[in-house]
Amino acid sequence: xxxxxxQGMWVTIKHSLRSRETxxxxxxxxxxxxxxxxxxxxxxxxxxxxxxxxxxxxxxxxPVDCIYVESAENDPGNPTSKGERYASIYEINELxxxxxxxxxxxxxxxxxxxxxxxxxxxxxxxxxxxxxxxLLVGSxxxxxxxxxxxxxxxxxxYV
Amino acid sequence: xxxxxxxxxAREPDIxxxxxxxxxxxNMGPQHPSTHGVLRVLLELEGESVVGCKPEIGYLxxxxxxxxxxxTYNKALPMTDRMDYLAPMSNNLGYVLAVExxxxxxxxRRCKYLRVLLAEMTRIxxxxxxxxxxxxxxxxxxxxxYCFREREAIIKIFEKVxxxxxxxxxxxxxxVAREPYAEFYDDCRRFLDxxxxxxxxxxxxxxxxxxxxxxxxxxxxxxxxxxxxxGVTGPLLRASGVDYDIxxxxxxxxxxxxxxxxxxxxxGDVYDRYCVRIAEMRQAxxxxxxxxxxxxxxxxxxxxxxxxxxxxxxxAHDMEALIHHFKIFTEGYHVPAGEVYQVIESPRGELGYYIxxxxxxxxxxxxxxxxxxxxxFALPEMVKGGMFGDVVAALGSVDIVLGEIDx
Numbered sequence: 001x002x003x004x005x006x007q008g009m010w011v012t013i014k015h016s017l018r019s020r021e022t023x024x025x026x027x028x029x030x031x032x033x034x035x036x037x038x039x040x041x042x043x044x045x046x047x048x049x050x051x052x053x054x055x056x057x058x059x060x061x062x063p064v065d066c067i068y069v070e071s072a073e074n075d076p077g078n079p080t081s082k083g084e085r086y087a088s089i090y091e092i093n094e095l096x097x098x099x100x101x102x103x104x105x106x107x108x109x110x111x112x113x114x115x116x117x118x119x120x121x122x123x124x125x126x127x128x129x130x131x132x133x134x135l136l137v138g139s140x141x142x143x144x145x146x147x148x149x150x151x152x153x154x155x156x157x158y159v
Numbered sequence: 160x161x162x163x164x165x166x167x168x169a170r171e172p173d174i175x176x177x178x179x180x181x182x183x184x185x186n187m188g189p190q191h192p193s194t195h196g197v198l199r200v201l202l203e204l205e206g207e208s209v210v211g212c213k214p215e216i217g218y219l220x221x222x223x224x225x226x227x228x229x230x231t232y233n234k235a236l237p238m239t240d241r242m243d244y245l246a247p248m249s250n251n252l253g254y255v256l257a258v259e260x261x262x263x264x265x266x267x268r269r270c271k272y273l274r275v276l277l278a279e280m281t282r283i284x285x286x287x288x289x290x291x292x293x294x295x296x297x298x299x300x301x302x303x304x305y306c307f308r309e310r311e312a313i314i315k316i317f318e319k320v321x322x323x324x325x326x327x328x329x330x331x332x333x334x335v336a337r338e339p340y341a342e343f344y345d346d347c348r349r350f351l352d353x354x355x356x357x358x359x360x361x362x363x364x365x366x367x368x369x370x371x372x373x374x375x376x377x378x379x380x381x382x383x384x385x386x387x388x389x390g391v392t393g394p395l396l397r398a399s400g401v402d403y404d405i406x407x408x409x410x411x412x413x414x415x416x417x418x419x420x421x422x423x424x425x426x427g428d429v430y431d432r433y434c435v436r437i438a439e440m441r442q443a444x445x446x447x448x449x450x451x452x453x454x455x456x457x458x459x460x461x462x463x464x465x466x467x468x469x470x471x472x473x474x475a476h477d478m479e480a481l482i483h484h485f486k487i488f489t490e491g492y493h494v495p496a497g498e499v500y501q502v503i504e505s506p507r508g509e510l511g512y513y514i515x516x517x518x519x520x521x522x523x524x525x526x527x528x529x530x531x532x533x534x535x536f537a538l539p540e541m542v543k544g545g546m547f548g549d550v551v552a553a554l555g556s557v558d559i560v561l562g563e564i565d566x
Contacts, residue, residue: 004367011363012301021308034340037322061488063234100237100328105336106488108474108481114322 032116037101039117040092041146042135043110045082050136051111052090053083061106066096083109092135094120095128113146182210189218193296193551196561200538200550207547212539216532219565227525231491232258232332235522240326242527243563245288248274248281248317249505251330256411257501257512258332261494264463269455270334271413276347276450277320277329278412278503279443283354284313285506286440293433293555294365297374302364309357312350319346333467334460347451354444362437375430379541379553382427389540390533393508395557398435399427405504412503416453417446429549429556436558466492491520507531507558529563 023030032038043051054071072088080086103112115137122128137143187193187200194200197218203211223242227235239254240247252274259266266274291306314324320339321327329336365371381391383399396403404421406414422438424431460467468487469480486492496518502511508530517523534557541553 001369004369008364008368011360015301015305015360021311033319033322035322035337036318057485057488061234063230063237098237098326099323100326101322101336102234102237102488105468106484108471108484110471 032118036116036118037099037114039094039115039120040097040103040130040135041113041115041137041143042090042132043113043137043146049079050081050086051109052087053081053109053111054085054087055108057106057108058103058112061102063100063102064096064098066093067091067103087132090132090135092130093128094130095125115143115146180205187550193554195292195559198559198561200554202547202550204547209542209545209547209550212542212550214535214538216535216561216564219561221562221566223566224525224527227522229521231520232494232522233487233491235525236331237326237328240328241562242529242566243505243507243510243531243560244325245560246281246285246506247325247327248277248329249503249510251328252278252412253501253503253505253510253512255330255332256503257499257514258494260499260501261497261514261516262332262466263495264333264461264466266334266461267458268413269457270459270461272450272454273335273339273459274330274412275414275417276447276454279447279450280313280316280347282443282506283440283447284310286436286443289436289558290361293558294371296551296555297371299365299368299371302361305357305360309354316343316346316350319343331467333463338459344451344454347447351444351447351451355441358437358440365433366437372430374552375433376428377426378429378549379545379556380426380428381537381541385540386427386537389537391508391537392533393504393506393530394432394435394439395508395534395537397421398424398431400425405502405509409502411501417449419446429552432556493518493520494522502528505530507560507563508534527566529566531557531559531561531563535559535564
């Protein structure tokens with residue numbers, strides 16, 4: 001009986017001498033891999049125009065119906081996006097979202113992507129309905145983690 | 160809640176002799192560390208021995224099966240992850256195979272191999288969680304930490320390949336969600352190469368450990384006949400000595416091409432279940448290695464533009480691809496009317512998807528045959544007549560996931 005216990009203790013001692021696996025979160029944060037499905041981002045083109053053309057395909061693809069899009073015609077003199085239309089309202093209910101990434105897969109222009117951010121909080125449930133202002137980030141040149149993702153996924157550059 | 164009737168149950172072993180007292184009904188759960196979820200077990204006790212046991216389920220009911228009826232086939236898929244959250248890839252696999260069967264669709268060989276590789280990694284991962292928590296229930300803390308460390312390595316691979324640690328939704332109808340990342344195969348190989356040594360460590364800690372043996376050997380046994388009668392499947396059934404593994408009996412996703420053994424027990428007690436699962440992890444490792452070594456070249460997605468979305472770069476210049484893309488994500492695809500039952504060997508047992516299609520883009524009815532559900536109801540059979548403390552060991556050895564039981 002004693003030999004098995006000593007054998008077990010030996011395993012424990014052996015392991016205690018190895019390097020530790022513990023990550024001291026939140027002081028140390030692990031880097032999220034390319035293609036992580038975190039908080040949504042809405043991207044711009046390099047010239048500052050919005051990628052989203054208001055086609056509502058993300059909203060249609062969403063399994064939990066957490067995306068609401070309203071689209072409007074672009075003003076030809078001062079366009080918001082490169083297409084004929086743009087999203088005048090773009091809201092994502094982040095409490096309802098299950099982060100499946102279907103919106104990103106559906107988006108034909110690569111406007112909505114799931115970024116690397118996984119920790120976000122608000123002090124009111126209403127504030128979790130993220131609007132365009134909360135979601136828009138600069139062009140992919142300005143967001144390094146998304147840039148890595150773009151080159152990997154070869155999202156298109158048309159319109 | 161009536162517990163009448165259990166009073167007259169056979170009182171074995173008769174440790175009290177002629178002394179009889181009133182039986183006591185004890186609630187184990189719904190918040191109890193050893194139930195691994197919200198399960199309530201009503202125990203009828205006479206002193207220290209159990210004379211009746213009744214699992215109460217439904218605390219985690221999410222209406223997944225009903226919900227699937229109002230979603231298209233693609234949109235219903237992420238919900239399958241959330242049933243058995245410890246084996247998401249297995250659940251995805253069962254569902255996509257069922258839909259592919261309805262569509263009469265064949266996926267490329269490389270896709271099959273990739274699915275097998277990931278499904279076996281899922282089996283290792285799920286069994287690791289089981290091993291850690293089961294040992295923890297029986298008082299062995301160290302194994303738990305080691306198991307979760309190795310599990311983390313697999314979960315990290317899942318995170319990189321699918322984007323999320325647990326709710327992967329990686330397998331899709333007609334293929335997988337995206338091409339695996341560049342170092343995927345190297346990562347898998349690195350993990351699998353190191354894994355057998357880790358397994359030896361767990362075994363050194365538990366297999367011959369006298370304390371562990373005392374808690375598990377000839378405890379809560381169930382005979383092969385009773386297990387079959389109760390619809391028990393998976394490692395539980397095989398621990399009772401029944402050679403029944405779906406991967407061998409009804410091969411799916413190319414399992415017939417792999418060389419592996421089905422570990423069997425004999426006594427059907429808690430210790431045998433432990434041995435079977437340990438051996439299964441080694442076999443899963445063997446299958447994963449074969450899948451990795453024999454990974455064929457070629458396409459990953461089935462050639463069916465009506466079901467599989469086209470690659471994104473095609474959308475820029477191919478009008479037809481764009482139309483298919485829009486159709487798939489808005490309307491979905493029409494699945495021929497009919498019904499299908501597809502079973503797979505999930506880490507917990509026979510996981511079946513019964514889907515009825517009426518020809519529309521969403522299923523008419525989905526019924527999931529959840530292995531945990533059937534296995535859990537063998538618990539009364541196991542614990543009756545035993546000691547109260549063994550209920551924890553029995554419950555741990557069943558390896559239930561409440562998300563799957565309640566759906």
